[in-house]
Amino acid sequence: MRRGIITRFHSNFAVVRDEDEDLTTLCTLRGRFKLSNIKPMVGDRVEYILSHDRGRIESILPRTITLKRPRVSNVDTVVVVLTRSQPNVPWSMMDRIIAGVELSDVNVVLALNKIDITPKEEIKEFESIYAHYDVVLTSAYTMKGVEELEEHLKGHISVFAGPSGVGKSSLLNSILKSNLKTGSVSQATNMGKHTTTSASLMELENGGFVVDTPGFVTMNFQNLEPSKVQELFPEIKAASLGCLFDDCVHDAEPGCHVKELVEKGEIARSRYESYINILHESEGEERQ
The missing domain is CATH 1.10.40.50 (Probable gtpase engc; domain 3)
Known part of the structure; x- marks a missing residue:
């Protein structure tokens, strides 16, 4: 019995990245999962059996955090991307988004993006207000801060979140282009990204995974004590x-x-x- 993590999921097949070896395998699902109405998720840690170049998932290990948008489990780090220029995100909106992430009890990293067009006084004010968080100053355009941000992703399952227009996808693409682990998915999987029905986990060269699409943060606090x-x-x-x-x-x-x-x-x-x-x-x- 081997252990691994589901990095992609499609219909009745899943791509599993082995926990101990440099091995990625296309796995089928046991029939009992469908009978029990159990649907594996990207991010699930699983036990599987390997036979030749294919595998079969035997069990899904207990989940920690489960996100609904995107549908991913076991995320432990959220990078909240924010800006003070184009757009100038209000402090109140920033705080609601950050508080929404805090509800999930995960590591929070704040990326102040577009610093190449942000006044220095705005940057200093941001750093002062959020000094109790890990703050990374970034620019997807100049690649400033990208390497530093990658260090915060190391060894974690991470997702990017934030309001519209702040450059979440651009910053995520900058990281994937500069730090994507090559050869991590075998040709035998034959599952191009366009065939997947959910988000995927992309393995990074320095260890860890990042969800390939930005996440959505729920900001409803009405049921909170x-x-x-x-x-x-x-x-x-x-x-x-x-x-x-x-x-x-x-x-x-x-x-x-x-x-x-x-x-x-x-x-x-x-x-x-x-x-x-x-x-x-x-x-x-x-x-x-």
């Missing part, structure tokens, strides 16, 4: 330890350390305002 909202804002969560009351939600309570740090400029006011907006959104659902 208000006390959990601060967990979507790492700097607010950390500062909450200094609050007078353990159950402080940093809105109207006295002795709030978070609000003190906002007044001192140690927590960006834009971040606090985004937090409050999401907090009230969650409380509105709670009162219904």
Whole structure:
């Protein structure tokens, strides 16, 4: 029995990248998967049997994170691509997207793209506001920051996300062109990308995989417990330890350390305002 990861899936066949060897195999699925209405996903870690140049998937190992758009499992890193020029994405939109990613409990990397056309003061402000995150300054046009971003993908299953027009696909294509592992898919698979019915995992030269299409971030916080909202804002969560009351939600309570740090400029006011907006959104659902 071998272990591997599904990198592509089509109908009743899956391309599996072996976990221990430099081997990629086209695998069939056991009939019991269809009888049990179990559909494998790209990103699934599986156990399979190899016979000659074909394989058969025997079992699917437990999944961690499962994305709906694209339909991929076991993603552990999300690269949020943002811009402050063409388009100038509002801070509030940035924060909602980042908070939506935080809901999934994955590693978050922020890529400020198009820095070749972004004023330096905008770049510095971005770095200051999001200093508690891994921030990479990138340009798909000049390839600035692409190598640094690749280091954050190493050893992970990653997906790119972000609003329209920020260059997600261009940046992703820059990484794939410069760092795609060659010869990773055998000719025997005979499954061109155009035949796949879902996203694919592309193996990178330095290790790890990246989803070949950008993802979609859900930004619905209405079913979130208000006390959990601060967990979507790492700097607010950390500062909450200094609050007078353990159950402080940093809105109207006295002795709030978070609000003190906002007044001192140690927590960006834009971040606090985004937090409050999401907090009230969650409380509105709670009162219904």
